[in-house]
Amino acid sequence: MSTVSGKEAVSTEKATRAVPDHDPARGRDQAMTAGQAAGGRPIPPPRAVSAPRAWLRLLGSEVGLTFRRPRNLAMLGVLTVIPVLIGIALRMFAGTGGDGTGAPMIFERITGNGLFLTFAALSLLVQLMLPVCVAVVAGDSIAGEAGIGTLRYLLAAPAGRTRLLAVKYACVVVFCLAAVTAVALSALLVGLLLFPAGPITLLSGGTIPFLDGVLRIGVVVLYVTAGMAALGAVALALSTLTEVSVGAIASTVVIVIAAQVLRAVPQLSVLQPYLLTEWWSGFDGVLRDPVAIGDMGQGLLVFAAYAAVFCSIAWARFTGKDITA
Amino acid sequence: MSRTPTDAGLAADVPGSRVGGPGGGSRREVPGAELSIVTSGLTKRFGSGQVAVDALDLAVPSGSVFGFLGPNGSGKTTTIRMLLGLVAPTAGEWRLLGTPMPGGVGGVLSRVGALVEGPAFYPYLSGEANLRRYDAADPSADPRTVSTRIGLALERVGLAAAAGKRYRAYSLGMRQRLAIAATLLGPRELLILDEPTNGLDPQGTREVRGLVKEIAAEGTTVFVSSHLLAEVEQMCSHVAVMRTGRLVAQGPIADLRASETVRIRVETPDVEEAAAVLAGLGLPEIRLGDGDVSAALGAGLPERVCAALVTGGVAVRGLAVQRPTLEDVFVGLTGEGFDVDG
Incomplete structure (x- = not known):
């Protein structure tokens, strides 16, 4: 019975279409008919797609989305400009500003060797600028999709909750790497343009060749990226708790600032080893000879612990959540 | 309303299909007929204590165009969210295309196209890039054919000309069309369409009806929720009616009609x-x-x-x-x- 009425319905529809009309929307009708005709165009039978390839495809889509977003590009742009400003300021006031008291050791050395600008820029920006940028991207990752409703379509696609979360976090890590690299490259270029280059005199007194110095910058970039990725896990966890991305972003920034405040109180020194912020700038070790890996190793452990704990929280929350947005 | 000979012919059939009557929730399908969606005792109680869906027993026969009716707030959308595994039911079981859920979500949903509670896309991406994004989320979608498939889906809903335009600039009707295109990205055995004609002008509504019939004629089961009775009457072979979270009637549309005298x-x-x-x-x-x-x-x-x-x-x-x-x-x-x- 249902098939009969179905067929009749189709034929009625055809009959309606066959009637010539001067409806302005007729073009759209034709478009649909064209679609039908095109339906006969052969699409190769779907080939089984391996899970890792499908995962990489989703990651590619995610990364593409992240780096096409004007907001994220603007943040990367700002991160690139700041080392330029530091470099120009140091160059202009190189001889004059030296009251010699407050300036950190690394800053004094920039005028002597451009490579130090990279270390200086990273140790400055890692305090707040980089964390804020990471908080924006990671805090938005789930909450932003929930906010505009695309999360339900991704999950119905079906992206899979664990899979989507893993891709989101991988993308956050890629963004952390991009942000830190942007700072480092910009500082490296500006440093080489404005200041002398050559063998580097380390904090411990020895001298290493220039290329060795660049290599050590690479190590610092990876270390700072790890630190930012740990913060990214915190922001991702917060992002699964809300449908308002600003909420997740703001909470992450508040956590960073609170940690910085706690760090500054000497009476709370017992807390310091457990604070994420305590370890972010702990990369002076690479400027010693031999490289002092002790502090950095401990920093990496703290980062790994934070990432593991907060990714687990994010996973537990996200896989059991009702998606009602 | 004018009566056509077709109608008279259908009316003559009515007695034969009257057997089971329109009894609420009665499953009177041909024995052995496949069901695309089956739920038993599906219930959702939200944290607030409000029961959105109460012991729902749905049976959607394969190949049917199934109208899911009910006033706003009667639990239609919550039901659809549960079917798709977005919301976990408080109690009950369900199967999609014969696979028990929610365990089978990963394998089954690739064969299901869904439009849930209106369109949702990335405003800063073009219509085509948006479809590409959703296609990438489907682990079984073949990346080699993505452009062809997206092109076909856009043509089918009449959006081919606006493919490169940013979603932000789309009108409400275009957004709805894009959402329908997203459900047609792959070969689907089941389409779940939540209020597919929302925001469409009368011409668009007619096109969607035509499209649904066309898709059904290809053998795809279409589960369409609506609160527009006239629309459902023109498209559907079967209906179910929800009221405050409960199913009050279900069955072939002719059976339901038969409850009122011809x-x-x-x-x-x-x-x-x-x-x-x-x-x-x-x-x-x-x-x-x-x-x-x-x-x-x-x-x-x-x-x-x-x-x-x-x-x-x-x-x-x-x-x-x-x-x-x-x-x-x-x-x-x-x-x-x-x-x-x-």
């Missing part, structure tokens, strides 16, 4: 004679009007009535089979308070 109305100057002929045919509930007579048609065939009238010497000016509309049925089923026309 009447035959004769326009004639010879009212008395016509009434006598109808009574002679054994038709009950004869009502005499001013220039017309009507009676419950029941199992009677309209052509036989016509012949009897003519041989009885009654001057017939008009003869119409009056089948109840879905609206009549639902007002009967759900009483007042049903927003019959949205």
Whole structure:
């Protein structure tokens, strides 16, 4: 019975279409008919797609989305400009500003060797600028999709909750790497343009060749990226708790600032080893000879612990959540 | 409403399909027929204690166009979210395309196209890039054919010309079309469409109806929720009706209609004679009007009535089979308070 009425319905529809009309929307009708005709165009039978390839495809889509977003590009742009400003300021006031008291050791050395600008820029920006940028991207990752409703379509696609979360976090890590690299490259270029280059005199007194110095910058970039990725896990966890991305972003920034405040109180020194912020700038070790890996190793452990704990929280929350947005 | 011969033919079929009646939730499908969606006791109680869906037993036969009706807030969207694994039911079980859920979500949803609670896309991406994004999320989608598939889906909904335009600049109707295109990205065995004609102009609504029928004709089961009865009546072979979280009726649309009597109305100057002929045919509930007579048609065939009238010497000016509309049925089923026309 249902098939009969179905067929009749189709034929009625055809009959309606066959009637010539001067409806302005007729073009759209034709478009649909064209679609039908095109339906006969052969699409190769779907080939089984391996899970890792499908995962990489989703990651590619995610990364593409992240780096096409004007907001994220603007943040990367700002991160690139700041080392330029530091470099120009140091160059202009190189001889004059030296009251010699407050300036950190690394800053004094920039005028002597451009490579130090990279270390200086990273140790400055890692305090707040980089964390804020990471908080924006990671805090938005789930909450932003929930906010505009695309999360339900991704999950119905079906992206899979664990899979989507893993891709989101991988993308956050890629963004952390991009942000830190942007700072480092910009500082490296500006440093080489404005200041002398050559063998580097380390904090411990020895001298290493220039290329060795660049290599050590690479190590610092990876270390700072790890630190930012740990913060990214915190922001991702917060992002699964809300449908308002600003909420997740703001909470992450508040956590960073609170940690910085706690760090500054000497009476709370017992807390310091457990604070994420305590370890972010702990990369002076690479400027010693031999490289002092002790502090950095401990920093990496703290980062790994934070990432593991907060990714687990994010996973537990996200896989059991009702998606009602 | 004008009556076509087709309608009369259908009416003649009614008695045969009346067996089970419109009983709420009765499953009267052909034994062995496959079901695309089955739920048993599906219940959702939200944290606030509010029961959104209460012990739902749905049975959607494969190949049907299944209308899922109910007023706003009756639990339609929550049900659809549960079917797709977005919201975890408090109790109950369900199967999609024969696979028990939610365990089978990963494997099954690739074969299901879904439009849930309106379109949602990235405003800063073009229509095409948006579809590409959703396609990338489907682990079984073949990346080599993505451009072809997206092109076809956009053509089907008439959006090919606007493929490169940013979603932000789309009108409400275009957004709805894009959402429908997203459900057509791959070969689908089941489409779940939540209010697919929302925001469309009458022409767009007609196109969507045509598209749904076309897709159904290809063998895809279409599960379409709506609060527009007229729309469902024109598209669907089966319906289910929700009211405050409960299922009040389910079955082939003709069965539901059969709960209301089909009447035959004769326009004639010879009212008395016509009434006598109808009574002679054994038709009950004869009502005499001013220039017309009507009676419950029941199992009677309209052509036989016509012949009897003519041989009885009654001057017939008009003869119409009056089948109840879905609206009549639902007002009967759900009483007042049903927003019959949205």
